[in-house]
Amino acid sequence: MRENQKIVIIDYGAGNIQSIKFAIKRLGLEARLSSDAEEIRSADKVIFPGVGEAGSAMKMLRSTGLDKIIPGLTQPVLGICLGMQLMCNHSEEVDTKGLGIFDADVKRFENNVKVPQIGWNQITNLESHLFDNVESGEYVYLVHSYYVPECKDEIARTEYGVNYSTALHRNNFYGVQFHPEKSSKTGEHILKNFLNLEL
């Protein structure tokens, strides 16, 4: 891992940021939190977190102008959980228009399964350097009520009532539905792989 790289976690009032910062620290690197456009643009790696509800999260992004900045970034960007969902075209959650980076529409789980899905589930059909040293079938920690149906940008799949895309990739943008910062050693591998990406 390049040790002197600049890692920025986008801070727009979404929770869970502390845990991502700590996970990166456990890998021996430092990440800083920022909502400043210049600081985000000049980073080597950008992490776009998100917990909570899509509508209010998008509002926060719009009010700070981050909705214009994120799609224009050119370095590797990793959306986590709601972060990934906001990078899609649209979400069923309060009928929210997303950033349109991934060509997918976010849907709510049907009531044939318990909602939210909470716990450890498997990732399969892994197709990216993001999953170097990770085997198909390893477990990751997920907490979510909305999901990305299987789509072209898929690089990992999970089954919960339906098969859905649990990780996405397009150009320099990556997204994971699970929480790598809470996914034990598997999550550490994935975060490390992201920080090792060179475009």
Added chain:
Amino acid sequence: MLTKRIIPCLDIKNGRTVKGINFVDLRDAGDPVELAAAYAEKGADELVFLDISATEEKRKTLAKLCYKVAEQLNIPFTVGGGISSVEDVDILLQNGADKVSINSSAVKNPDLINQLSEKFGSQCVVVAIDAKNINGKWTVHLVGGKVPTELDLFEWAKEVEQRGAGEILFTSMDHDGTKNGFANEALAKLSSELNIPIIASGGAGKIEHFRDTFQKGKADAALAASVFHFKEIEIFQLKEELKSAGIPVRI
């Protein structure tokens, strides 16, 4: 496949784990951070910290504890014990807790559940319910099961779900401490009537109790304290046996 979760629960008093934890390989069994890391290493899926201290410093100590645990732990954790306001929760989440558990404060002020789920999302709101079967009616109790309420377990659980709780942690006061198994009948009823995950608590004594609470009780997760703390059950072995019984677990 989504797996069934095994959740050790640690009682915390004044920032330290309460006496009685028999982990010979720990330098300091009273240090919640070291204990948490050890459990993560042993295969725990999640941890719950229950603060039982009653000091004025409590809020500060608990926030500090969250920060230190989050710094070290690579699995999710929940904190509970005396949490009664949106501000309390805000501080704990900002310090790295993944979820909070509320109990008495939800009964006294049910609107708190709505406020928390709207502000922070359902995923971090666990509502703990302690209940006792009195003449065939499961009655919700407060203050660690000492004070009965008018509430019926199943009606209260449904209300809690509607108000936006992400999970329910159900402790049967009749089973807690008995080591005779979980309250599987009530658990199965909760699981069939509700559509959010149910965590079973109270009564774990043997490995087969966990198998039964997942198979008969339809629980999504099982929480226990002493059987893990005193090494009566090793999590790794527990999971191996659950797996051979056909229950999906993370190994």
